[in-house]
Structure formats: C-alpha cells, structure tokens
Amino acid sequence: MLERSGVATGIDLDKTIxxxxxxxxxxxxxxxxxxxxxxxxxxxxxPRVY
Numbered sequence: 466m467l468e469r470s471g472v473a474t475g476i477d478l479d480k481t482i483x484x485x486x487x488x489x490x491x492x493x494x495x496x497x498x499x500x501x502x503x504x505x506x507x508x509x510x511x512p513r514v515y
Contacts, residue, residue, distance in 0.1 A: 478500070485501040 482501045482504065485496055485498050489496045489501075
C-alpha cells in the first residue's frame with residue numbers, strides 16, 4: 466500500500482509473500498497474513514491519482 470502511494474519501503478512484496486508461504490510449509494499450517502492470501506498488486510498498475 467505504501468509503495469503504491471509513492472512511499473519507498475525497500476521491501477520486496479513478492480519475496481515477502483514467497484517467504485510467508487515457505488514458512489507456512491515449515492510450520493505445517495497457514496499463517497495469518499492477509500497480504501500473503503491476497504497477493505500483491507498486478508504489474509503495470511501505478512499509484513492512484515486523487
């Protein structure tokens with residue numbers, strides 16, 4: 466959400482989601498991450514302009 470608003474976080478959302486899914490496998494249960502379930506924004510969608 467911050468990156469889409471133009472705020473650089475330095476966090477790679479795709480890698481973070483992949484890490485969450487890997488760790489869920491290690492723990493043998495789903496983790497309570499709404500972002501991992503929803504995924505990131507589709508490529509090519511830029512910041513919203515209000």
